[in-house]
Amino acid sequence: MTSRKQDPSIRPIRTFGRKGGRPLSGRQQELIDNLLPRLTVPVGAAGLLDPHSLFPVQGPVCLEIGFGGGEHLIEQARRAPTTGFIGCEPFIEGMAKALVGVEDNSLTNVRLWMDDARALMDSLSDGCVDQVFILFPDPWPKKRQQKRRLVQPDFLQSLHRIMSPGAKVRFATDVASYADEALARFRDHGGFAWQAERASDWRSAPSDHVPTRYEAKRLGDCEPVWFDFRVQP
Numbered sequence: 406m407t408s409r410k411q412d413p414s415i416r417p418i419r420t421f422g423r424k425g426g427r428p429l430s431g432r433q434q435e436l437i438d439n440l441l442p443r444l445t446v447p448v449g450a451a452g453l454l455d456p457h458s459l460f461p462v463q464g465p466v467c468l469e470i471g472f473g474g475g476e477h478l479i480e481q482a483r484r485a486p487t488t489g490f491i492g493c494e495p496f497i498e499g500m501a502k503a504l505v506g507v508e509d510n511s512l513t514n515v516r517l518w519m520d521d522a523r524a525l526m527d528s529l530s531d532g533c534v535d536q537v538f539i540l541f542p543d544p545w546p547k548k549r550q551q552k553r554r555l556v557q558p559d560f561l562q563s564l565h566r567i568m569s570p571g572a573k574v575r576f577a578t579d580v581a582s583y584a585d586e587a588l589a590r591f592r593d594h595g596g597f598a599w600q601a602e603r604a605s606d607w608r609s610a611p612s613d614h615v616p617t618r619y620e621a622k623r624l625g626d627c628e629p630v631w632f633d634f635r636v637q638p
Protein backbone atom coordinates (compact mmCIF):
# COMPACT_ATOMS: atom_id res chain seq x y z
CA MET A 406 0.00 0.00 0.00
CA THR A 407 1.32 3.49 -0.88
CA SER A 408 1.22 5.81 2.12
CA ARG A 409 0.69 9.57 2.03
CA LYS A 410 4.12 9.98 3.46
CA GLN A 411 5.64 8.34 0.39
CA ASP A 412 3.49 10.21 -2.12
CA PRO A 413 2.28 13.65 -0.99
CA SER A 414 0.09 13.98 -4.12
CA ILE A 415 -2.34 11.42 -2.67
CA ARG A 416 -5.02 13.37 -0.81
CA PRO A 417 -6.60 11.51 2.11
CA ILE A 418 -10.38 11.31 2.37
CA ARG A 419 -11.60 14.32 4.33
CA THR A 420 -12.72 13.38 7.83
CA PHE A 421 -14.14 16.73 8.93
CA GLY A 422 -17.16 18.79 7.82
CA ARG A 423 -17.02 22.55 7.60
CA LYS A 424 -13.92 24.65 8.18
CA GLY A 425 -15.70 28.01 8.22
CA GLY A 426 -18.62 29.04 10.38
CA ARG A 427 -20.27 32.19 11.55
CA PRO A 428 -18.36 35.48 11.46
CA LEU A 429 -15.84 35.76 14.28
CA SER A 430 -15.97 38.44 16.94
CA GLY A 431 -13.39 41.21 16.76
CA ARG A 432 -11.31 39.63 19.50
CA GLN A 433 -11.47 36.18 17.92
CA GLN A 434 -10.37 37.55 14.54
CA GLU A 435 -7.53 39.43 16.19
CA LEU A 436 -6.36 36.22 17.88
CA ILE A 437 -6.57 34.27 14.61
CA ASP A 438 -4.53 36.99 12.88
CA ASN A 439 -1.91 37.61 15.59
CA LEU A 440 -1.76 34.81 18.17
CA LEU A 441 -2.37 31.78 15.95
CA PRO A 442 0.70 32.43 13.76
CA ARG A 443 2.86 32.42 16.91
CA LEU A 444 1.35 29.17 18.19
CA THR A 445 1.04 27.26 14.92
CA VAL A 446 3.11 24.08 14.81
CA PRO A 447 5.72 24.37 12.04
CA VAL A 448 4.59 21.34 10.08
CA GLY A 449 7.25 20.43 7.53
CA ALA A 450 9.17 17.49 6.18
CA ALA A 451 7.94 14.05 7.11
CA GLY A 452 9.09 12.60 10.42
CA LEU A 453 11.49 15.35 11.46
CA LEU A 454 9.70 17.44 14.08
CA ASP A 455 10.37 16.71 17.74
CA PRO A 456 7.48 18.52 19.47
CA HIS A 457 9.42 18.83 22.72
CA SER A 458 11.29 21.66 21.03
CA LEU A 459 8.05 23.67 20.85
CA PHE A 460 7.56 24.08 24.60
CA PRO A 461 9.44 26.08 27.22
CA VAL A 462 9.29 23.30 29.83
CA GLN A 463 10.45 19.79 28.99
CA GLY A 464 7.72 17.33 29.87
CA PRO A 465 5.35 14.87 28.22
CA VAL A 466 3.65 15.79 24.94
CA CYS A 467 -0.08 15.36 24.48
CA LEU A 468 -2.06 15.63 21.23
CA GLU A 469 -5.78 16.33 20.95
CA ILE A 470 -7.24 15.56 17.53
CA GLY A 471 -10.39 17.50 16.67
CA PHE A 472 -10.76 19.57 19.83
CA GLY A 473 -14.00 21.26 18.69
CA GLY A 474 -14.57 24.26 20.97
CA GLY A 475 -11.35 23.55 22.89
CA GLU A 476 -12.91 23.18 26.35
CA HIS A 477 -11.15 19.86 27.01
CA LEU A 478 -7.82 20.99 25.55
CA ILE A 479 -7.67 24.22 27.54
CA GLU A 480 -8.68 22.67 30.86
CA GLN A 481 -6.23 19.78 30.48
CA ALA A 482 -3.49 22.30 29.64
CA ARG A 483 -4.40 24.35 32.70
CA ARG A 484 -4.19 21.27 34.91
CA ALA A 485 -0.82 20.10 33.60
CA PRO A 486 1.45 23.11 33.03
CA THR A 487 4.54 20.96 32.46
CA THR A 488 2.88 18.92 29.70
CA GLY A 489 3.04 20.30 26.17
CA PHE A 490 -0.34 20.19 24.43
CA ILE A 491 -0.83 20.22 20.67
CA GLY A 492 -4.40 20.81 19.58
CA CYS A 493 -5.60 20.16 16.03
CA GLU A 494 -8.86 21.57 14.70
CA PRO A 495 -9.65 22.72 11.13
CA PHE A 496 -12.88 24.53 12.13
CA ILE A 497 -11.98 28.22 12.50
CA GLU A 498 -14.62 29.00 15.10
CA GLY A 499 -13.32 26.22 17.34
CA MET A 500 -9.76 27.43 16.84
CA ALA A 501 -10.81 30.97 17.78
CA LYS A 502 -12.40 29.69 21.00
CA ALA A 503 -9.25 27.78 21.89
CA LEU A 504 -7.15 30.90 21.32
CA VAL A 505 -9.39 32.83 23.71
CA GLY A 506 -8.79 30.06 26.26
CA VAL A 507 -5.03 30.21 25.75
CA GLU A 508 -4.98 33.97 26.22
CA ASP A 509 -7.43 34.11 29.15
CA ASN A 510 -5.40 31.49 31.03
CA SER A 511 -1.96 32.78 29.95
CA LEU A 512 -1.05 29.27 28.79
CA THR A 513 2.47 28.73 27.52
CA ASN A 514 2.10 24.97 27.03
CA VAL A 515 -0.31 24.93 24.06
CA ARG A 516 0.54 24.84 20.35
CA LEU A 517 -2.07 24.64 17.63
CA TRP A 518 -2.70 23.36 14.12
CA MET A 519 -5.73 24.59 12.16
CA ASP A 520 -5.90 21.79 9.62
CA ASP A 521 -6.01 18.04 9.24
CA ALA A 522 -4.26 16.35 12.18
CA ARG A 523 -2.95 13.65 9.85
CA ALA A 524 -0.65 16.14 8.10
CA LEU A 525 0.76 17.23 11.45
CA MET A 526 1.19 13.61 12.54
CA ASP A 527 3.18 12.85 9.39
CA SER A 528 5.62 15.63 10.28
CA LEU A 529 6.31 14.32 13.82
CA SER A 530 9.31 12.18 14.69
CA ASP A 531 8.92 8.58 15.85
CA GLY A 532 7.82 7.92 19.43
CA CYS A 533 7.50 11.58 20.50
CA VAL A 534 3.90 11.73 21.80
CA ASP A 535 2.86 10.47 25.24
CA GLN A 536 -0.90 10.90 25.16
CA VAL A 537 -3.58 11.33 22.49
CA PHE A 538 -7.23 12.29 22.84
CA ILE A 539 -9.75 11.50 20.09
CA LEU A 540 -13.02 12.56 21.68
CA PHE A 541 -16.32 12.28 19.86
CA PRO A 542 -14.79 12.39 16.37
CA ASP A 543 -17.14 13.19 13.49
CA PRO A 544 -19.41 10.12 13.48
CA TRP A 545 -20.30 9.87 9.76
CA PRO A 546 -23.16 7.54 10.71
CA LYS A 547 -24.50 6.76 7.22
CA LYS A 548 -23.05 3.63 5.68
CA ARG A 549 -21.81 5.40 2.54
CA GLN A 550 -20.03 8.06 4.68
CA GLN A 551 -18.24 5.71 7.04
CA LYS A 552 -15.06 5.75 4.97
CA ARG A 553 -14.70 9.35 6.20
CA ARG A 554 -14.25 8.25 9.79
CA LEU A 555 -10.88 9.18 11.24
CA VAL A 556 -10.04 5.82 12.79
CA GLN A 557 -8.81 3.83 9.79
CA PRO A 558 -5.92 1.35 9.56
CA ASP A 559 -3.50 3.87 7.99
CA PHE A 560 -4.40 6.46 10.64
CA LEU A 561 -3.66 3.95 13.41
CA GLN A 562 -0.36 3.07 11.79
CA SER A 563 0.62 6.74 11.78
CA LEU A 564 -0.63 7.19 15.36
CA HIS A 565 1.36 4.21 16.57
CA ARG A 566 4.53 5.47 14.89
CA ILE A 567 4.49 8.82 16.68
CA MET A 568 3.62 7.46 20.13
CA SER A 569 6.11 6.42 22.78
CA PRO A 570 5.95 2.89 24.24
CA GLY A 571 3.41 2.88 27.07
CA ALA A 572 1.76 6.08 25.78
CA LYS A 573 -1.97 6.54 26.32
CA VAL A 574 -4.77 6.94 23.76
CA ARG A 575 -8.34 7.82 24.64
CA PHE A 576 -11.15 7.37 22.12
CA ALA A 577 -14.76 8.31 22.95
CA THR A 578 -17.94 8.21 20.90
CA ASP A 579 -21.70 8.02 21.35
CA VAL A 580 -22.32 6.32 18.01
CA ALA A 581 -22.67 2.56 18.40
CA SER A 582 -21.40 1.57 14.95
CA TYR A 583 -18.31 3.78 15.38
CA ALA A 584 -17.63 2.32 18.84
CA ASP A 585 -17.68 -1.21 17.41
CA GLU A 586 -15.65 -0.28 14.37
CA ALA A 587 -13.01 1.72 16.26
CA LEU A 588 -12.54 -0.97 18.90
CA ALA A 589 -12.07 -3.60 16.19
CA ARG A 590 -9.58 -1.42 14.33
CA PHE A 591 -7.49 -0.67 17.43
CA ARG A 592 -7.47 -4.39 18.25
CA ASP A 593 -6.66 -5.43 14.68
CA HIS A 594 -3.68 -3.08 14.66
CA GLY A 595 -2.09 -5.06 17.48
CA GLY A 596 -0.09 -2.19 18.97
CA PHE A 597 -2.77 -0.78 21.27
CA ALA A 598 -3.69 -2.66 24.45
CA TRP A 599 -7.24 -1.93 25.62
CA GLN A 600 -7.11 -1.09 29.33
CA ALA A 601 -10.70 -1.97 30.32
CA GLU A 602 -11.04 -4.66 32.96
CA ARG A 603 -14.74 -4.30 33.65
CA ALA A 604 -17.75 -2.75 31.88
CA SER A 605 -17.70 0.34 34.07
CA ASP A 606 -14.21 1.15 32.72
CA TRP A 607 -15.61 1.92 29.27
CA ARG A 608 -19.16 2.88 30.17
CA SER A 609 -18.27 5.73 32.54
CA ALA A 610 -16.33 8.85 31.74
CA PRO A 611 -12.78 8.62 33.15
CA SER A 612 -12.20 10.68 36.29
CA ASP A 613 -9.81 13.05 34.47
CA HIS A 614 -12.24 13.76 31.62
CA VAL A 615 -13.39 17.33 30.91
CA PRO A 616 -16.88 17.35 29.35
CA THR A 617 -17.60 19.57 26.35
CA ARG A 618 -20.67 21.30 24.97
CA TYR A 619 -20.66 19.02 21.92
CA GLU A 620 -20.63 15.91 24.09
CA ALA A 621 -23.49 17.27 26.22
CA LYS A 622 -25.73 17.45 23.15
CA ARG A 623 -25.82 13.63 23.01
CA LEU A 624 -26.29 13.57 19.26
CA GLY A 625 -25.39 9.90 18.90
CA ASP A 626 -27.46 6.73 19.20
CA CYS A 627 -25.91 5.24 22.36
CA GLU A 628 -24.51 6.23 25.73
CA PRO A 629 -20.93 7.50 25.39
CA VAL A 630 -18.22 4.85 25.49
CA TRP A 631 -14.65 5.51 26.63
CA PHE A 632 -11.83 3.37 25.30
CA ASP A 633 -8.42 3.87 26.91
CA PHE A 634 -5.45 2.13 25.28
CA ARG A 635 -1.75 1.80 26.07
CA VAL A 636 0.73 1.71 23.22
CA GLN A 637 2.84 -1.39 23.05
CA PRO A 638 5.84 -1.84 20.77
Ligand SMILES: C[S@@+](CC[C@H](N)C(=O)[O-])C[C@H]1O[C@@H](n2cnc3c(N)ncnc32)[C@H](O)[C@@H]1O
Nearest residue numbers: 420421471472473521522540541542543617619
Ligand atom coordinates in the same frame (compact mmCIF):
# COMPACT_ATOMS: atom_id res chain seq x y z
C1 LIG B 1 -17.84 16.09 16.51
S1 LIG B 1 -16.60 17.23 16.85
C2 LIG B 1 -16.15 16.89 18.55
C3 LIG B 1 -15.30 17.98 19.12
C4 LIG B 1 -14.67 17.71 20.49
N1 LIG B 1 -13.72 16.61 20.44
C5 LIG B 1 -15.68 17.47 21.56
O1 LIG B 1 -15.78 16.34 22.05
O2 LIG B 1 -16.37 18.42 21.92
C6 LIG B 1 -15.23 16.52 15.96
C7 LIG B 1 -14.20 17.56 15.55
O3 LIG B 1 -13.11 16.90 14.93
C8 LIG B 1 -12.62 17.74 13.92
N2 LIG B 1 -11.87 16.89 12.97
C9 LIG B 1 -12.38 15.97 12.13
N3 LIG B 1 -11.41 15.41 11.39
C10 LIG B 1 -10.25 15.98 11.80
C11 LIG B 1 -8.91 15.81 11.40
N4 LIG B 1 -8.56 14.95 10.43
N5 LIG B 1 -7.98 16.56 12.01
C12 LIG B 1 -8.31 17.44 12.98
N6 LIG B 1 -9.58 17.63 13.40
C13 LIG B 1 -10.54 16.92 12.81
C14 LIG B 1 -13.85 18.41 13.33
O4 LIG B 1 -13.58 19.63 12.69
C15 LIG B 1 -14.72 18.59 14.57
O5 LIG B 1 -14.61 19.86 15.12
